[in-house]
Amino acid sequence: MAYPFQLGLQDATSPIMEELLHFHDHTLMIVFLISSLVLYIISLMLTTKLTHTSTMDAQEVETVWTILPAIILILIALPSLRILYMMDEINNPSLTVKTMGHQWYWSYEYTDYEDLNFDSYMIPTQELKPGELRLLEVDNRVVLPMEMTIRMLISSEDVLHSWAVPSLGLKTDAIPGRLNQTTLMATRPGLYYGQCSEICGSNHSFMPIVLEMVPLSYFETWSALMV
């Protein structure tokens, strides 16, 4: 989950998010280098008494500042495309979970083996227990087995919503009349928080998502209890 004064992305819980973190580091480094170089050159230009008013032609520097940015852009584009294709890979999910967005809560259906349906509402601030996170906790968490590929089918029953869990690198729109699919794979157990990411009315900020990743045996016990 996010913490106060956080500057970067949340810690990765899925392999794709790890790739995205490294890509973000790589690209941000390039951006910082370019920005500091430009700032330095601007400061030099503003603090010099030297002038040269008759420059007509600068072939060498123009060649350099054409080739270098092109190379930098290629160095950014290739990892980016690689991750893009990696996100779309076929990976044989072992479980399918459906989630429907409503105004203003999420409902989840685990229908592979039994008929398990429940709604997930945010816990209002007055009813929070000590230590719980404001505007992020829900009454029924989405319990899922960890280290297994899970197919999420996402849609909506009324208006546009978006099912997002930043720690897993997931954000998929919930569109009424359309079924969107994303795959989820958590490498470690824990609680992972997300919030609705498409404006959907007055309580758009108050319909969070909480994934509880647990070992498979705990998941089986939980789903037997919930049915």
Added chain:
Amino acid sequence: MLHQIMGQAKKHPSLIPLFIFIEAGGTGAALYVLCLAMFNPDVSWDRKNNPEPWNKLGPNDQYKFYSVNVDDSELKNEGPDF
């Protein structure tokens, strides 16, 4: 237009890398669109003889432009044959 490009390049040789990158990018984009038009199973050119090519997909063919981890030739068809 080629003559214009050659003329400008002779007068200002620093433009040569610019032309190279623009041509490479433009050719790459055009080739990718051509690839999609010819090989993408979502595209149907001949409505009489081949109306729905998206219904004739095999499990082993590679449809995407680039596969990072998955070796498409090892995929199998898990559904029923019909």
